[in-house]
Amino acid sequence: FFLMHAWRSPMAMDAIPGNLGWPIVGETFSFLSEFSSPCGVYSFMKKRQQRYGKVFKSSVLGRLTVFMTGREAAKILLTGKDGIVSLNLFYAGKQVLGPTSLLQQTGEAHKRLRRLIAEPLSVDGLKKYFQFINNLAIETLDQWPGRTVLVHEEASTFTLKVIGNMIMSLEPTGEEQEKFRANFKVISSSFASLPIKIPGTTLYRGIKARDRMYDMLDTTIFKRRNRESFRQDFLESLIKKHCKDTSEGEDDKLTDTQLKDNILTLLVAGHDTTTAALTWVIKFLEENPAALERLREEHMEIQGSRKNGSSLTWSEINNMPYTTKVINETLRIATILPWFSRKAALDFEIDGCKIKKGWSINLDVVSIHHDPAVFPDPLKFDPSRFDEPLKPFSFLGFGSGPRMCPGINLAKLEILVFIHHLVCRYKWSPLEKDDSVQPTVVRMPRNKYPIIVKPL
Ligand code: HEM
Numbered sequence: 104f105f106l107m108h109a110w111r112s113p114m115a116m117d118a119i120p121g122n123l124g125w126p127i128v129g130e131t132f133s134f135l136s137e138f139s140s141p142c143g144v145y146s147f148m149k150k151r152q153q154r155y156g157k158v159f160k161s162s163v164l165g166r167l168t169v170f171m172t173g174r175e176a177a178k179i180l181l182t183g184k185d186g187i188v189s190l191n192l193f194y195a196g197k198q199v200l201g202p203t204s205l206l207q208q209t210g211e212a213h214k215r216l217r218r219l220i221a222e223p224l225s226v227d228g229l230k231k232y233f234q235f236i237n238n239l240a241i242e243t244l245d246q247w248p249g250r251t252v253l254v255h256e257e258a259s260t261f262t263l264k265v266i267g268n269m270i271m272s273l274e275p276t277g278e279e280q281e282k283f284r285a286n287f288k289v290i291s292s293s294f295a296s297l298p299i300k301i302p303g304t305t306l307y308r309g310i311k312a313r314d315r316m317y318d319m320l321d322t323t324i325f326k327r328r329n330r331e332s333f334r335q336d337f338l339e340s341l342i343k344k345h346c347k348d349t350s351e352g353e354d355d356k357l358t359d360t361q362l363k364d365n366i367l368t369l370l371v372a373g374h375d376t377t378t379a380a381l382t383w384v385i386k387f388l389e390e391n392p393a394a395l396e397r398l399r400e401e402h403m404e405i406q407g408s409r410k411n412g413s414s415l416t417w418s419e420i421n422n423m424p425y426t427t428k429v430i431n432e433t434l435r436i437a438t439i440l441p442w443f444s445r446k447a448a449l450d451f452e453i454d455g456c457k458i459k460k461g462w463s464i465n466l467d468v469v470s471i472h473h474d475p476a477v478f479p480d481p482l483k484f485d486p487s488r489f490d491e492p493l494k495p496f497s498f499l500g501f502g503s504g505p506r507m508c509p510g511i512n513l514a515k516l517e518i519l520v521f522i523h524h525l526v527c528r529y530k531w532s533p534l535e536k537d538d539s540v541q542p543t544v545v546r547m548p549r550n551k552y553p554i555i556v557k558p559l
Contacts, residue, residue, distance in 0.1 A: 116459075118457065121161055121169075122161065129161065129163055130163055131162070131163050131164055134161070134163040135542050139539050143441060143469060144469055145470065148467045152172065168464065169458065170465050170467050172466070172470040174471065174496040175453075176453055177471060178495070178496050179453055181443070181499075183445075183504060187447065187449050187451050188448055190446070191445050193294075193295050193298070194298035196295065198306060199367075199371075200368055201313075201360065203358070205368050217509060219341065224509050224510055231335060233417050233516070235265070236265055237520050239275060241414075244521075244524050244529070248556050252555070252556055253551040254385050254386070254554055255378065255551035255552055258377075258378045258385075261381075261517070262373075264280070266370060266373055268336070269513070271320070271336055282315075286312040286313075286316045286319075289312035290370075291374065292309070293309020295544050296309065320338075321359075324362070327339060337369075338366065341365075342362070373513065375543075376439060377510075377518070379439045380437075381518050382551075382552055383547075385552065386548060386552050388429070389554075394429060395526070398426055401423060401426060405523070420516065420523075423519055428487070430518055430519075431498065435500060436482070436484060437546060438500075438546065439545050440468065440502075440545065441468055441546060442466060442467050443465070445466065446463055447459060447460050468499050471496070472499070478497075501514075529558060531554045
């Protein structure tokens with residue numbers, strides 16, 4: 104019934120060019136098969152853009168959607184001027200994240216929550232986690248030589264331990280960490296599952312795991328409020344804002360539900376993305392020896408300028424220009440979030456097409472990142488593209504506008520620290536050649552990128 108409902112084409116969409124494919128499934132099969140290919144959804148989009156232009160309709164994953172691309176469309180959709188669009192989560196995502204999640208807020212409520220969340224994620228706010236991240240990267244890499252390393256799995260463990268510690272001071276090992284990890288895995292896999300909430304389904308299991316995670320948070324919040332424990336972490340800064348006796352205004356207070364929904368939101372939004380980005384950086388560096396050599400020079404110079412025995416410092420992290428360009432180029436080519444989903448909140452017009460309130464719109468970011476007018480020879484890995492500032496809305500690795508990623512500084516910090524220790528100590532080579540991509544919301548190598556590592 105759900106799929107029938109999703110497939111039904113409103114008459115108003117007749118004016119939008121495109122093909123809705125087969126009844127019910129629409130173009131889902133060709134979308135998924137192209138998604139898993141090395142070019143990802145790029146070839147799906149390109150074929151249709153050549154046939155229909157920059158705006159076309161399709162029916163994929165149970166949703167009748169208008170796909171759009173180009174910097175002009177990005178500007179209109181991402182700045183979301185006059186509240187013309189809102190974020191368009193899947194039903195399962197909405198159920199798991201809870202109604203007060205940042206991803207479900209719009210307008211003033213969204214602005215206010217962002218302000219509260221952005222503060223501890225600012226460059227200054229992150230300084231106190233640097234040492235933990237640095238030590239964890241060294242410990243993780245100590246275990247790499249002499250065995251097959253599945254980079255994606257290692258990156259996943261590393262980024263989850265970082266965010267668990269940052270948010271609620273979770274120790275990197277022990278029973279609590281194991282419980283947290285097990286629950287998070289179930290939540291994460293339920294996020295884009297089928298919208299069926301009965302015992303045995305992925306969504307049902309996701310909601311149960313979410314409830315167990317919230318019980319863990321309730322216990323920690325209770326202890327903090329009763330001063331049974333005190334830590335300087337993200338949770339503490341939000342609890343302080345929640346206290347009735349703070350000097351902050353009413354606007355700066357969060358309810359317990361808001362607190363838990365948004366901690367989960369940061370975990371979900373920040374984990375797979377950073378894991379995928381770190382995996383792609385390591386893969387692309389190996390495939391592009393000239394870029395790896397130049398990047399290694401940057402890090403060897405930093406290491407060489409240190410006194411004997413001292414480790415990476417906070418100020419060194421803030422001075423890695425070439426590595427920052429490598430991260431940007433990785434996010435451009437891999438485009439780990441290939442499209443940004445929105446829902447029209449009003450009727451509006453874009454590229455001559457009339458969009459009606461309630462329609463699903465996907466901004467195709469892959470084509471923006473492969474526009475030869477902005478990125479000549481777009482499939483070539485070339486970090487020097489970022490030597491000069493780019494045209495607005497041509498690079499959207501972290502999005503843009505009011506919903507731009509608030510975790511950008513944390514993600515970059517984790518990758519910079521990890522890459523520094525990796526290239527200063529090791530060389531690595533892949534154990535198999537497979538460029539296919541996992542068909543999940545966040546693009547990552549399907550084979551988890553197995554490598555073998557040797558000391559330099
Ligand atoms: C390399 C890693 C990351 C990438 C590539 C990335 C990318 C993005 C992008 C493209 C968006 C905008 C999506 C849209 O407009 O529809 C976004 C939003 C978001 N990101 Fe990230 N992200 C990363 C890491 C993180 C981390 C570490 C966190 C949290 C700790 C985080 C939290 C969020 C949240 C909460 C939003 C939603 C913001 C809002 O709706 O106002 N992200 N991210």
